[in-house]
Amino acid sequence: METHKYPNGDITVIWQPQKCIHSAICVKTLPKVYNPKERPWIKAENATPEELKKQIDLCPSGALSYKFNTKQ
Template structure:
């Protein structure tokens, strides 16, 4: 399995947060940026309903390793 393999997907209103465990450097930038959404002590650790899509995009952009990525939903209405 490649390090770039999607480990989990977390759907939001108009986006999906993809997490690639093999790439995660555990910098904590996501947690510091938005602890309502990203909380490793909770299951699931990413809860997209806790913030707007724009807030989630901003937090994901802080990921230095590329382990977190945003994909736009094609089925969003």
């Protein structure tokens, strides 16, 4: 399945477009991060890891997920 990753220091936003049902909860919740008219449309650096985690947990389709980045 196609996957796109958008890092933000401590957290990486993962988007799977085939799962997206276009509910727009992401855009409504964090418009400074999610803007479908721009490329890249996800700018994870515009929110804190906690804000991203909270919003991603609301995604009804599971198209958005996240992983915490570990220091090497």
